[in-house]
Amino acid sequence: MEKRSIREAYGRSLVELGRKNYKVVVCDADLSSSTKTIYFKENFPDRFVDVGIAEQNLIGVSAGLASAGKTVFASSFSVFETERALEVIRNMVCMSNLNVKICSTHAGLMTGEDGATHQSLEDISIMRTLPNMRVLVPADFEEAKQMTHFIAEQEGPFYMRMVRDDLNDIYDENYKFEIGKADILLDGDDVAILSCGPMVWNSYEAAMMLKERGIHTRVINMSSIKPIDKNVIIDCAKDVGLIVTVEDHSIIGGLGSAVCEVVCENYPAKVFRLGVEDRFGMSGASSELYEYFGLTPKSIADKVENIFNNKY
Incomplete structure (x- = not known):
């Protein structure tokens, strides 16, 4: 059974979306090589914003761009993006129901040797309590790809949770992701x-x-x-x-x-x-x-x- 990176699926999908929709903008917090948003940066440097190691600013900038009509994908490691920036997510993104897609990588124990400080084990709990936030967790490459395309077409905030390691393929292109469906x-x-x-x-x-x-x-x-x-x-x-x-x-x-x-x-x-x-x-x-x-x-x-x- 082949193993593939869901981060890779996410990064490649962003490039596909960028080619189809000029309103797609990607923001990152100095981790684009790890989150795979670097592919978007290489193809659309004028629509890529790196805020540095500043996750609260990452969400603030994303909210501002979304309020100006952009479809914004904001990425960093899960523990920093969802927990360090929680108040900004709550008050700026969710309260205003802005079109910000929070797509975090390196969630859970699979973050491995980086240890407890980097292993987000609370993010699903936190994100699902927020009004207007939808929470998705892809199980493999194909599902991550389809989720990325799906949330780009929907208005309002999403949280998509991704892990670091490659995952076994479960689905092929015949699979159809549906929100709210198991x-x-x-x-x-x-x-x-x-x-x-x-x-x-x-x-x-x-x-x-x-x-x-x-x-x-x-x-x-x-x-x-x-x-x-x-x-x-x-x-x-x-x-x-x-x-x-x-x-x-x-x-x-x-x-x-x-x-x-x-x-x-x-x-x-x-x-x-x-x-x-x-x-x-x-x-x-x-x-x-x-x-x-x-x-x-x-x-x-x-x-x-x-x-x-x-x-x-």
Whole structure:
């Protein structure tokens, strides 16, 4: 299975958008080589703004350009863009419902050796609480590409969360991303695993292991966190009764919490949240961190099997 960079998909898509729409502008905070906005900079230097290491200014400049009629993509590392600049995002972008697309890279534990200071494990929680903000988490190259094109065509703010490492291909060009819609990758009636980002592939691999153990798993890509697909969650609650969420994020306020909100309000069922449990990350290779925090396919399969066999 081929692995490709979703940051690369994002950067190349920006160039395609820039060629089609002169209103597309890209802003960055001195990280264009890492965020891959450098491709846009090379092709459209007059529509690229590097504000330096100043994320609050990044959002402020983006808001100003959006208020002048531009479609603005603002990029930096997730932890700095969503947390250092939160007040500016809230008061300038969301409150005015401006056309700013906050596309952050290096989210989650997959930021690896950069350590806890650079591993954003709170960003989904923060961004989904903001009025007017939509939150998307691509699971692979194709989905990141389609998301980038999609949000460029929509008015108002978006947050798109990307990781550093290459991800296994899940989709091809026949896939069609739809906001507010989850994608069922595998069906099963024993347990439903709902995941996002790099955890989608890991959940699918875990399901293959569980199948060999006699447990039939429904695997769902929840790439649209806000708006979320309430119908697919309710169906899992009704048809399966046991839901496990998996995310490279804190279990507080992220995908797991969003799923619990839907279940509690519509059709109560048991939900277990797998992710980072109320702590910061640590330095190490992403594979080592996923092992440590129990987010490898085998770890997920073992935890799900234990939950299922103990009749939750």
